Every structure is written in C-alpha cells, then in structure tokens.
Amino acid sequence: MxxxxxxxxxxxxxxxxxxxxxxxxxxxxxxxxxxxxxxxxxxxxxxxxxxxxxxxxxxxxxxxxxxxxxxxxxxxxxxxxxxxxxxxxxxxxxxxxxxxxxxxxxxxxxxxxxxxxxxxxxxxxxxxxxxxxxxxxxxxxxxxxxxxxxxxxxxxxxxxxxxxxxxxxxxxxxxxxxxxxxxxxxxxxxxxxxxxxxxxxxxxxxxxxxxxxxxxxxxxxxxxxxxxxxxxxxxxxxxxxxxxxxxxxxxxxxxNPAPVNQPSAVEVANAVRPDEFKGQNALVIGGSRGLGELTAKIIAAGGGSVRLTYHRGREDAARVIAELKALNADARCFPLDVLSLDRPAIQEALQAWTPSHLYYFASPKLEPSSKCLLKKGTGSEPNTGIPSENELKRRACPLFQQAPKGQSFSAELFDRYRLFYERGLQDILKLWAACGSSGIRVFYPSTFLLNGGEECWREFAAAKAEGEKKIRCFLKESGCGGLYAPRLPWLPTDRTMSLRLKVDPKALEVLLSEIRRSISFID
Amino acid sequence: MTLAERLSNIFFNAFGLEKEKFSPALAPEDVANWDSIGHMNMVMDLEKEFDLRFEVDEIMEMSSPQKILDILKARGVPDRSSG
Known part of the structure; x- marks a missing residue:
C-alpha cells in the first residue's frame, strides 16, 4: 500500500x-x-x-x-x-x-x-x-x-x-x-x-x-x-x-557543508607587510570566526595590537588568539554581546588599551527573505554543500521567518538585521563617545547587494544600507570618528557557505585590500 | 494522462499541493514546502517519472509548473491529450 x-x-x-x-x-x-x-x-x-x-x-x-x-x-x-x-x-x-x-x-x-x-x-x-x-x-x-x-x-x-x-x-x-x-x-x-x-x-x-x-x-x-x-x-x-x-x-x-576554516595566521602573515598596521589598536567585534577572525589576523600580522570579541565562541576566540600570539602579536579576547552591552565588563577587559580602529563583524544568522531555489555552488567539484535553507515560515522562532504571502518585505526580518547592523554598532560607539574618545576609525562591512541586489536578500541589504547611513551620521554628529563601509561580495564563511551563496573565494585578498584602502580613506 | 496531470501528481507528492490548486502559473511562494529541499525532491520525482536527468541550469529554471512543462517538452517528452 x-x-x-x-x-x-x-x-x-x-x-x-x-x-x-x-x-x-x-x-x-x-x-x-x-x-x-x-x-x-x-x-x-x-x-x-x-x-x-x-x-x-x-x-x-x-x-x-x-x-x-x-x-x-x-x-x-x-x-x-x-x-x-x-x-x-x-x-x-x-x-x-x-x-x-x-x-x-x-x-x-x-x-x-x-x-x-x-x-x-x-x-x-x-x-x-x-x-x-x-x-x-x-x-x-x-x-x-x-x-x-x-x-x-x-x-x-x-x-x-x-x-x-x-x-x-x-x-x-x-x-x-x-x-x-x-x-x-x-x-x-x-x-x-x-x-x-x-x-x-x-x-x-x-x-x-x-x-x-x-x-x-x-x-x-x-x-x-x-x-x-x-x-x-x-x-x-x-x-x-x-x-x-x-x-x-x-x-x-x-x-551539511563543512565549517569554513579561514586562512591560518601564518598564511596571512605571508600576505601582509610586517609593519603596515603598526601603531593600530584594532578592536574587532565578532573576531572569533569568519571575516572578523581574518581581520584580526591581518592586523596582527601587520604589527597592530588586537582585541577581539566573541559572543558564544569562546573556544574559537581562544584558538585565534593562540595563533596571533604565535606571531608575537599583542592580542587578547573578551566576551561581548552587541545586543546587551556590559560597560563595566568592557572597561575591565580593555583597561588602559584604547582602540584606534573598530572593525565590526557582529551578525545574526543570515536568512533569505523569500524562497530562493537551488543556487549554484562555488564551482568546486563535487558539490559538498546543501542548497539554501529557505523554507521559512512566519512564526515567533527567530530562526525561521518568511515575508508574509503577498507582501514584498518583512519588517520583522529587517528589524532583526538592524539590531545587529545598526543598533549594536551604534551602542558601542555611544560608549566611546561618552568616554570622550574621538578619532576612532570604523570599518563597517557593507554588502555588494546595495549595488543591485537580489530579491532574496532585500531585508539584509536594506539593513546594511540603514547601517551605512546611520553610523556615518552618528560619527559625524558626535565627532568621535569616521567610517569606511566597503560593499563586500559574499566571502567564504560558515554562514555564506551553509547557504551555498556564490562566494568570491579570495577572502584574504579582498579583505586585505579593503583594510588597506580604509587606512587612507575614512570620511 | 496529460503532462500537466502527471506534473500535478508530482506536485502533490512533493509538496502536498492539492490537485485542484495546481496551475501552470504557480510560483514557489504560492506553495508551502516548495523550498530548495522540496524543489530537489520534486526534481528527483520528475527524473523518475520521465526517465530523465536534468542539468543544473534546467533545475534552476524550474520556477513554475509552466517552465517545467516547457523543459519537459524541450526534452522530447510527449504530451498526450486527455481525450
């Protein structure tokens, strides 16, 4: 039967x-x-x-x-x-x-x-x-x-x-x-x-x-x-x-796609000039994995001092710090939840160390805004990832949401992205402004989707656009620093690979180039 | 059985879509469970039903029943009239 x-x-x-x-x-x-x-x-x-x-x-x-x-x-x-x-x-x-x-x-x-x-x-x-x-x-x-x-x-x-x-x-x-x-x-x-x-x-x-x-x-x-x-x-x-x-x-x-391992600190050091980031005190928010991890390695390899934060990935953060210390870098990590800042804990973690640069990589789980069918993989053979996770239903669970049928934009999804991409960073910068700090240079990884994006990612792109605008405005009005917001392609991270997004495999090259460009360009 | 009828059976098995709701103009957002995993199951059911193997480009083109029907016809699958 x-x-x-x-x-x-x-x-x-x-x-x-x-x-x-x-x-x-x-x-x-x-x-x-x-x-x-x-x-x-x-x-x-x-x-x-x-x-x-x-x-x-x-x-x-x-x-x-x-x-x-x-x-x-x-x-x-x-x-x-x-x-x-x-x-x-x-x-x-x-x-x-x-x-x-x-x-x-x-x-x-x-x-x-x-x-x-x-x-x-x-x-x-x-x-x-x-x-x-x-x-x-x-x-x-x-x-x-x-x-x-x-x-x-x-x-x-x-x-x-x-x-x-x-x-x-x-x-x-x-x-x-x-x-x-x-x-x-x-x-x-x-x-x-x-x-x-x-x-x-x-x-x-x-x-x-x-x-x-x-x-x-x-x-x-x-x-x-x-x-x-x-x-x-x-x-x-x-x-x-x-x-x-x-x-x-x-x-x-x-x-399930395998977790993405970023280039090792030694591999990064081969691509970076030893003193090119000397004198930089880089605070890397979300530096335990992904692009934050890679950024921490780039700065450390270039002679910069690094403090990286993690939310849940303490072991990952410790692994990254161990790699940086093997390069004789000044590097430490501490926990930080961008949605719930603990000012005394941050001050205790940093002590007398004052950031000159802030690299912001905190992000929620990436969720496409509507049903996206099978996407092509990276071209590597054979496909080892699974298709996009995109059966989303509107419900209270933060993992699974969908734009309501007949509507073109999910305000709920947009707000959740904004919490991370705008409010989280703004709250951190407010802490610095309140301390009377000025001159912090903020690296805010925006997205190529703003140059003509896909329907699947409209809420994500819109939140990044809001973040670019609001953070730039805040920094100007508060006088506490300037912003560099490169519109990055999808780069290989756990999040992008699990969704089988078409990534640019040259993450180190792309990120290093943008970090170098940010040194001379901050508005 | 016409091609559309065979396709509506596949949509029923893959997505639980009732046959009276099947139409060539449906889009993924109209059908619960028509996500990437559901799409793959549908494709595998299509391959089994029609004894074909689709290329990735064809699979990505299958964004509506009409497009699936077009692809099947382009692959030489005959459409028998119901009469």
Missing part, C-alpha cells in the same frame, strides 16, 4: 486546537541521544551546531517522529505493529521552541500527523496483530559509536551493518505509549535509523531528511544492514537502502 504525502495545505489553515504541543528541552535531547545512540553534535553540541546551517542544536528527526507516534498511540487501547511508516523532515526544530502537532483524518489503523508550521510529516499504517517474529530479543545497549566524518564520495559507497538495541526502561520513561503498544524491534529499527545516518553514514555532516520503512514477518537477527542505493552530488543527497529483522526501507540524508 502506497503511503502518500499528507495534503497539508488545507489542514494547516484550519484554525483548530492542536492535537498535541511540545517544547523539546536540552535534557530530553540528551536522553534521546542515549536512547538512540545518535550523538551527532548537530543535536548535542551547541558550539558545533553554531557553525552549521542551523546555527544551534536541533531536535533529532526520529525524536520528532516518536513524539508524534506517542501522541497518537496514547489513545489507542491495544498494542499493534507498524506495517509501514514514512516520515519527512522538512525543516529542523530548535530546542525550547513550542511546536504544535496536527492529525489528519485517516482510515482506521492509518495515521497522518504533521506539525502546524511544516517541520515534519509522518504517516503510516498498523497491523492490528503483532506476530511472533516481531517479538525479537534485543540487547539493552550497544557499543558506543564515534561520529564519523565522511566525504560525500565515501558516503556514496557506504555499506555495512549495525546492531539493534533498546533500553526499554529509558524508552518507557520517554515514550510510554510507544513502549507499551509497538513491538520493541520496530522501535529499535527506528532508533537505529538515526544512529546510522547521524553517526555512521553519512555521519557527522548528515541532515536526516526522509524515512520510508516497510515491516514484514521475518526472523532475522536484530541488525540493520545498509547500502547506499543512490547519491546525487547535484543535491548532496545520499539514499541508503536498509533492511533486517523484518524491515526494509530507504533513509535519505543531505550533506
């Missing part, structure tokens, strides 16, 4: 109370990781997740599926077995964000469940009478796996087997109805699917997208065999055929 996609459009528009609601918490996330054996850092490591497409940890897709099944099975009086199950994970669910589950009308023993905001859909059917072969003995636990880092081509050749296991006590605590009403081996297979894709193949860079499983009577030992059945570098998708213990199915995953 074919399981079709839920006709969600009509159902989403119904203004009815949700079938179930939930907020996935960190502690529950770790419990699920223990239950499934899927400790992929995208789900459990905020620092790793920060450098991925999503910018923060997201809930396991299979966790969502089990939550939905739990809600549906809660009212069912008798145990049953899955006949078929299909789940598609359209977009990730972050932690601590409420989501609402809806149930579509379905025939008896069939189910169709989906979240109201389009995160995922799950459908399937039950066999009313579980047969003996599905009551398979399962070990309580399995050997811990190391999350593998594979290449796309390695994943495309993936083949092997993983054992099934099930911690029944933990399952009963997390999903009591599922534990009581579905065969343990089927739950173990579902859990094994996320363990396989998240830890083994594709592993660390996996984004689990689709499950299709068919269950039959079979007395095979409790294991999941897998073999890559299809891979497509155009889409960075890997499809595994899985089977074992009465189940056969297909698991589809996308490849």
């Amino acid at each position: 074919k399981i079709g996609t839920v006709p969600c459009e009509r159902l989403r528009k119904r203004k009815v109370k949700a079938f179930a609601t939930h907020r996935f918490e960190q502690i529950r996330q770790r419990d699920f990781a223990r239950l499934s054996g899927d400790f992929n850092p995208l789900h459990v490591d905020p620092l790793f997740a920060r450098r991925t497409l999503y910018g923060e940890p997201v809930v396991h897709g299979v966790h969502l599926a089990l939550w939905a099944l739990e809600a549906w099975l809660a009212d069912r009086p008798r145990p049953a077995a899955l006949g078929e199950l299909k789940a598609r994970f359209h977009k990730p669910v972050p932690l601590e964000i409420p989501i609402a589950l809806e149930r579509a009308d379905a025939a008896e023993n069939h189910f169709r469940l989906f979240t109201r905001d389009g995160h995922f859909e799950i459908s399937g059917c039950l066999d009313p009478e579980p047969n003996d072969c599905q009551r398979v003995e399962l070990p309580q636990s399995g050997a811990a796996l190391t999350c593998r880092e594979t290449t796309f081509s390695e994943a495309s050749r993936g083949e092997g087997e993983i054992p099934l296991f099930l911690d029944r006590d933990l399952l009963a605590r997390l999903f009591p109805a599922v534990a009581a009403k579905l065969p343990a081996v089927q739950i173990a297979q579902l859990l094994a699917s996320t363990r396989l894709t998240g830890m083994v193949c594709p592993g660390r860079r996996s984004i689990f997208h689709d499950i299709e499983m068919h269950f039959e009577s079979n007395a095979e030992p409790p294991a999941m065999k897998y073999r890559c059945r299809q891979s497509d570098p155009r889409f960075s998708i890997v499809r595994l055929a899985v089977s074992g213990s009465g189940m056969r199915g297909i698991l589809s995953s996308f490849f």
Whole structure:
C-alpha cells in the first residue's frame, strides 16, 4: 500500500486546537541521544551546531517522529505493529521552541500527523496483530559509536551493518505509549535509523531528511544492514537502502557543508607587510570566526595590537588568539554581546588599551527573505554543500521567518538585521563617545547587494544600507570618528557557505585590500 | 494522462499541493514546502517519472509548473491529450 504525502495545505489553515504541543528541552535531547545512540553534535553540541546551517542544536528527526507516534498511540487501547511508516523532515526544530502537532483524518489503523508550521510529516499504517517474529530479543545497549566524518564520495559507497538495541526502561520513561503498544524491534529499527545516518553514514555532516520503512514477518537477527542505493552530488543527497529483522526501507540524508576554516595566521602573515598596521589598536567585534577572525589576523600580522570579541565562541576566540600570539602579536579576547552591552565588563577587559580602529563583524544568522531555489555552488567539484535553507515560515522562532504571502518585505526580518547592523554598532560607539574618545576609525562591512541586489536578500541589504547611513551620521554628529563601509561580495564563511551563496573565494585578498584602502580613506 | 496531470501528481507528492490548486502559473511562494529541499525532491520525482536527468541550469529554471512543462517538452517528452 502506497503511503502518500499528507495534503497539508488545507489542514494547516484550519484554525483548530492542536492535537498535541511540545517544547523539546536540552535534557530530553540528551536522553534521546542515549536512547538512540545518535550523538551527532548537530543535536548535542551547541558550539558545533553554531557553525552549521542551523546555527544551534536541533531536535533529532526520529525524536520528532516518536513524539508524534506517542501522541497518537496514547489513545489507542491495544498494542499493534507498524506495517509501514514514512516520515519527512522538512525543516529542523530548535530546542525550547513550542511546536504544535496536527492529525489528519485517516482510515482506521492509518495515521497522518504533521506539525502546524511544516517541520515534519509522518504517516503510516498498523497491523492490528503483532506476530511472533516481531517479538525479537534485543540487547539493552550497544557499543558506543564515534561520529564519523565522511566525504560525500565515501558516503556514496557506504555499506555495512549495525546492531539493534533498546533500553526499554529509558524508552518507557520517554515514550510510554510507544513502549507499551509497538513491538520493541520496530522501535529499535527506528532508533537505529538515526544512529546510522547521524553517526555512521553519512555521519557527522548528515541532515536526516526522509524515512520510508516497510515491516514484514521475518526472523532475522536484530541488525540493520545498509547500502547506499543512490547519491546525487547535484543535491548532496545520499539514499541508503536498509533492511533486517523484518524491515526494509530507504533513509535519505543531505550533506551539511563543512565549517569554513579561514586562512591560518601564518598564511596571512605571508600576505601582509610586517609593519603596515603598526601603531593600530584594532578592536574587532565578532573576531572569533569568519571575516572578523581574518581581520584580526591581518592586523596582527601587520604589527597592530588586537582585541577581539566573541559572543558564544569562546573556544574559537581562544584558538585565534593562540595563533596571533604565535606571531608575537599583542592580542587578547573578551566576551561581548552587541545586543546587551556590559560597560563595566568592557572597561575591565580593555583597561588602559584604547582602540584606534573598530572593525565590526557582529551578525545574526543570515536568512533569505523569500524562497530562493537551488543556487549554484562555488564551482568546486563535487558539490559538498546543501542548497539554501529557505523554507521559512512566519512564526515567533527567530530562526525561521518568511515575508508574509503577498507582501514584498518583512519588517520583522529587517528589524532583526538592524539590531545587529545598526543598533549594536551604534551602542558601542555611544560608549566611546561618552568616554570622550574621538578619532576612532570604523570599518563597517557593507554588502555588494546595495549595488543591485537580489530579491532574496532585500531585508539584509536594506539593513546594511540603514547601517551605512546611520553610523556615518552618528560619527559625524558626535565627532568621535569616521567610517569606511566597503560593499563586500559574499566571502567564504560558515554562514555564506551553509547557504551555498556564490562566494568570491579570495577572502584574504579582498579583505586585505579593503583594510588597506580604509587606512587612507575614512570620511 | 496529460503532462500537466502527471506534473500535478508530482506536485502533490512533493509538496502536498492539492490537485485542484495546481496551475501552470504557480510560483514557489504560492506553495508551502516548495523550498530548495522540496524543489530537489520534486526534481528527483520528475527524473523518475520521465526517465530523465536534468542539468543544473534546467533545475534552476524550474520556477513554475509552466517552465517545467516547457523543459519537459524541450526534452522530447510527449504530451498526450486527455481525450
């Protein structure tokens, strides 16, 4: 029997109370990781997740599926077995964000469940009478796996087997109805699917997208065999055929782009004259990674003194400082949240050090303003990134927003960009003005999109334009400095690469050129 | 079945778009789930349905059902009338 996609459009528009609601918490996330054996850092490591497409940890897709099944099975009086199950994970669910589950009308023993905001859909059917072969003995636990880092081509050749296991006590605590009403081996297979894709193949860079499983009577030992059945570098998708213990199915995953490593301090030093930034005290806001990191290295390599700030990336910042100190640079870092400045903490961090130059790279997560279809990659072979993340829905969650249908501009998205690109910098400059400082030279990385941009980035471009104008005005009126606002192309950073934007690969060359130009041009 | 009918089936499977709402003039912003991932799924369904493999440029051109139909016709896929 074919399981079709839920006709969600009509159902989403119904203004009815949700079938179930939930907020996935960190502690529950770790419990699920223990239950499934899927400790992929995208789900459990905020620092790793920060450098991925999503910018923060997201809930396991299979966790969502089990939550939905739990809600549906809660009212069912008798145990049953899955006949078929299909789940598609359209977009990730972050932690601590409420989501609402809806149930579509379905025939008896069939189910169709989906979240109201389009995160995922799950459908399937039950066999009313579980047969003996599905009551398979399962070990309580399995050997811990190391999350593998594979290449796309390695994943495309993936083949092997993983054992099934099930911690029944933990399952009963997390999903009591599922534990009581579905065969343990089927739950173990579902859990094994996320363990396989998240830890083994594709592993660390996996984004689990689709499950299709068919269950039959079979007395095979409790294991999941897998073999890559299809891979497509155009889409960075890997499809595994899985089977074992009465189940056969297909698991589809996308490849998450790898974090972008900026040129090392040594490599930068080869491009910079040793004294060309001597005498400069450079405060680099957002210097723990990306263009801020690169700027800190450029200034330090050129003899400048550097203080760089970070918001959450303390380890990244420490790594950058270690590289700069290896060049014998005067460099330190300290935490700073541009949306919530702590003046005493900033003063304590800087002490008698006064910046002569301020380089501002604080930025929120980049979000296109409307649906942008597949974009060409950088031209490197083969494509290792995934397409733009662009299924955005208007909701309270700051990660996922969309211009309302029929409107051409999202004020909400624009305001969120402005918080960083205008208000954050202005607040920092106000601190300096209040101290009576003057003559600070501000490097404000604006965007080439202002020279004729794409519809997808109108809010981003508009916020940069406002930032250019307002900061220039503020500096002039307050007399505390001048502005250089180069309109940079997309350069390789975690953010731009995760969105598969067409980047200029020569980040060092472009940035160094603009920093040099800024020395002689400040208005 | 006409090409448009086959395409509306694909849109139903890929995006959950009900067939009565299908029209050649639809754009991605009109269809929930027609994002880049949904687009890829649609493309893979198209390739399976019509036994074709599309180039990246063709995939990027598929911004409406009409454009998809044009590409299919350009690739020699016959359009059988419903009559």
